[in-house]
Amino acid sequence: MEEVSSSSQSVELLEHNEGNIENESEKTSNVEERVEDPKVGMLFDSIDELVEFYKLYGKAKGFGVSIRTSKKGTDGKVRYVTVACCHTGKQRIRSSNPLKLKPQSKTDCKAKLSVVLCPDEKWMLNSMILDHNHELSPGKSRFYRCHRVPQSSRKRRLELSDKTSILNNSFNSFGVDAGEHQNSPFLENDCIHLVDRVKCLQLQEGDATAMNNYFLKMQVDNSNFFYMMDLDEEGRLRNVLWVDARSRAAFKEFGDVVTFDTTYLVNKYDMPLALFVGMNHHGQLTLLGCALISSEDTETFTWLFQSWLTCMSGCPPSAIITDQDQAMKKAIEIVFPNARHRWCLWHIMKKMLEKLRGCGQYESVKFCMQNVVYDSLTKEEFEESWGRFIEKYKIERNEWLLGLYDERHRWVPAFVKDIFWAGMSTTQRSESMHAFFEGYVNSKTSLKQFLEQYENALTKKVGNENKEEFNSFKSCLPCITRYEMEKQFQSAYTTAKFKEFQQQLIGKIYCNLSSCKEGATISEYAVGEDISTGESHRRAIFYVLFNEVTSEVNCNCRLFEYRGILCKHQIVVLIQRMIYQVPDKYILKRWSKTVKRGHTKIRICYDNWFVKPEARRFDKMCNAFHEVADLATDTEDRCEMVMTWIHKLNGELKEAEDVCGTNKPISGGQVMSWQSFEFMGCLLNTILIYYHNFDHAFKMY
Incomplete structure (x- = not known):
């Protein structure tokens, strides 16, 4: 009885605090709307009042604040204080490794307020600079550390919600409190430091009711929410697809290459969930559609792909990645006949133990096959190496290998690197399910629980994208060379993609020109690269074609073609030709940090649209x-x-x-x-x- 009474008191106290917090939030919002501009002659009772005023002003305008300097008078008492924009100061590169530099946010911004102590113990604003030398964004203000301090009442609410177990989790409770998750006064990681456990709120309705309620809620929030249900002859639900408005808009930006996966949750949790996933400009996975399916046959996949295509206004992806499922293959040929279909290489190599363990020299066979697959740069090289591999181990009759060889254009890197795959590496595991729902579902998760956790998972994903967007906006990685091309990519690309280019620029030190065959307009360069794999070292030769007229460079490693990143071999040739600014075709809009992405303007319940x-x-x-x-x-x-x-x-x-x-x-x-x-x-x-x-x-x- 004591425990019940204690819990009841906690709930009452929590409800009381909710009212206080709502009032606090409303007051804070009103203060931010009414915040006045600084004026010379303004008086403050204390330095804390000055800092609080400048923080409110900075949050409204879109910058962070820090105390810059303080100076004592002859009597030893602090009499002069300066508070400044957090971008003040010059960049300081402190890393001991010049090839692994951290992003820098200092731009030597001069914006500041300076106050002096008056005889009446008040602080007077005697000088100020309001102009900034960097972009301001009120919508990103909450990411600055100075604006992420939770109020005491909010801290108390976190503690109470953890003790009473009445909220889904501590961070999500503030999404409701603030009206939107992104309007929360601090980030999820800040909550983790305050509360160690995450609680789940389970829905009480049945699965069908929960799904219906969720779809209705999403459509009320945004009429562009799309869903389609597949019923059998008796009206029973077989399959369902849903795509929210943000995912539909994201498809226009990132729908050129799509991964379709049904394996992770089916294998691990027996939940027949299928996801359409793309890659955004930060190299992060982004959701493009979600479905629950009753079976994995051609008919089901055809219905699903056709429904998803309808949702995307009849625009198919240019390329799609799946596992080796034959039913998927047939459905893709029916619905996406012009799309390039690739199999996930990770799934294929994972099956080697199961398919080849009968071989007497399994470890040797495995090692040799990996070398043939990964080290063949051209189709001809693969054909020759594969033939020697099959003949050496006398495995001409292995049906699995015969089937793989017949479909080599769907999985061998040398055959698939000729088109753009948006950075979804040929050696990468298809991790769409794992990346989206790890930590949000378990073996006992029901459908009604999953629908709730689904939204939480997307909230986290949107938050991660917004955080990367802020990092690319606020700071940039310093250049490690004096080459103008590095500055080109630094100013154009997101931090994640610029880092990929820098890795190629660093890799240039392991390359050198071996030979050159000059032609009238096309010259062929042989670029040698020292490659280390474990304890073994070898020299690989790559061939780069240079066009004298257009300054275009094409390398047979095909990195630019399938990842959209200029490779180290191309860089070597460009510098050899004294071309220090790369042609515009090598700077892709897809990785740009300056392009205004349409999906970020879409109103959706799990994104902070209205702020x-x-x-x-x-x-x-x-x-x-x-x-x-x-x-x-x-x-x-x-x-x-x-x-x-x-x-x-x-x-x-x-x-x-x-x-x-x-x-x-x-x-x-x-x-x-x-x-x-x-x-x-x-x-x-x-x-x-x-x-x-x-x-x-x-x-x-």
Whole structure:
């Protein structure tokens, strides 16, 4: 009885604190909206009050804050204090390894407030600099350390939620408290330091009810949520596919290469879950669709692929990766006849023990097969090496190997590296299920529990992407060489992809030119590379073709073709030709950190959509445009009138974007000035005025 009473008191106390926290959150939000600009002559009762004021100002404007300096008077008392932007100071490279540098956030920003102690013990603002030399983003403010300090009442709530076990988990409770997960005042890792255990809230309804409720909730939140159900003759559910609005938008950015996997949860947890997964510009997996399937036959996969294709407006992927399932293969040939279909090499090599363990020299056979597969750079080289391998071990009649050879164009690296695979390596395990749901499901997870954990998993994924987006926005890896091409990629690529380029640049030290055959327009270079695998060392020769007219370089390692990253052998040849700025074709928009990605503007319940000012503006304009479209669909004249205006406005926007390019470069990148932000605000108002004029004109018409 004492335990029940204690728990009841805890719940009551928690509910009481919820009210306080909501009030605190509302007060904080109102303060942020009303925060005034600093002015010379402002008075503060203490340094803490000054810091709190500058933090609120910084959070509203989009930068972090730190105490920069303090100076004592002749009496030994602190009389001068400066608080500054956290980007103040110059970069300091402290790593002992010059080839493994950490991202730098210091830009020598001069923004600061300086105060002096007055005779009445108040602090007066006597000088200030408000301009920053880096981009500001209010939507990313919460990631700065100074803005991630939880209030005492929130800490108490974390403790209570952990003790009473009445919340799903401590971090998710603040997603509800703040209205959106991303509006939480601190990050999930901050919660982990306060609470060690994560609690699960189990739904009470049955599986069908839980699924129906989830789909209804998602559609209410965003009408672009898509789902399709497959029923048998008696009306019983066989298969279901769902894709949220954010995933549909992400497909437009990252749907060129898709991994389709049904193995992880089926094998480990007996849950028939299938995922469509892509790769984003940070090299992270991003969800493009989710399904529950009753069987793994051609009919089921055909229904699933066709439903998913319908969801994506009939746009198929250029390439798709699966395991060796023959039913999938047939369904892909039916639904995606023009897509390049590749088998996951990890799954194939994993089967070697099962398929070849009968061989007397298994370890030797395994080692030799791996060498043939991984070391063959060309199709001809693989054919020759495979023939010697089969003949050496007398395994001509092994049906598994015969089948693999017949389908070699689906899995051997030398056969698949001729097209873009978005960094999904030919040697990589297809980890889509593992990466998305490890830690969120277990062997006893029911469907109704999974639907809840599914959203939690996506919340974590969106948070990780936002964090990487912030890291690429806030800081950049220092260059390790003086080559101009490195600065090109530093300013253009996300941190993760720039790091990949740097690894190739570092690898240049193990390469040297062996020979050169010069032609009229095409020259062929032989580049030797010293390769170490364990204790063995060998010299590999790669051939690079250089075009004198276009400065294009093509290497037979095909790294650029299948990963979109310039390889070390190409770099060697470019530098040999004294070409220090690479042609534009080698800087892919797909890895760019400056491109505004459409999926980040989509409103969805597990993403902090409404705290992003650009997203609020996007939604505001979309609503206005939809009303215009409704008014203009009645007649062809109205439609042409709107289309003419849109084309005109599109040109004005592009011209205005070019005019706003008065930004100063920082560490090789470009930033947007405050004038640009003000201009965009005015532009939005202009668009809305246009809309109201059209609205009035249509009604009169």
